[in-house]
Amino acid sequence: LAMIHEDIERLPMGYETPLADGGASLSGGQRQRIALARALVRQPRILLLDEATSDLDTVTESRVMENLDALGCTRIVIAHRLSTIVDADLILAMLGGAVIERGRHEELLAQRRFYASLVEAQLGGAGEAH
Structure with missing residues (x-):
């Protein structure tokens, strides 16, 4: 395993x-x-x-x-490596020790806020990490 x-x-x-x-x-x-x-x-x-x-x-x-x-x-x-969490049931995006967004990968990408900017910076494009 x-x-x-x-x-x-x-x-x-x-x-x-x-x-x-x-x-x-x-x-x-x-x-x-x-x-x-x-x-x-x-x-x-x-x-x-x-x-x-x-x-x-x-x-x-x-x-x-x-x-x-x-x-x-x-x-x-x-995780800081976002490819690790794209299939998670629930993602909590944190900034300064506080949860600022929560949802599934696709939902958070669609919101085009903090999490989406992290994915864009780390994975590029539409966040295809698979």
Whole structure:
């Protein structure tokens, strides 16, 4: 689910490889995927993801998010990379710590306000992130 198994298998001793303090010998994306795998092993009903895929390349991020979609658990996602949230049931756009817009991706784009300007700046065009 977290797309980390193959990376772990490539380590010198696989799953038995000792890691430096805090996983310093791993890439940021590997650390994020290991943290995600550790959370998923508990089969949570609610999963809080705070920039949980920010260090992943877009292809790996897309695969991880597809895998998470199949879980069926509630996800609360905090993200600056908007491609992560375009399929969310509810998006809360915040500015200065306050919610200034709420809705689905398409609804917020149609309003052509703050969220739409973020999408335009980050994704270009009509916000096609798929």
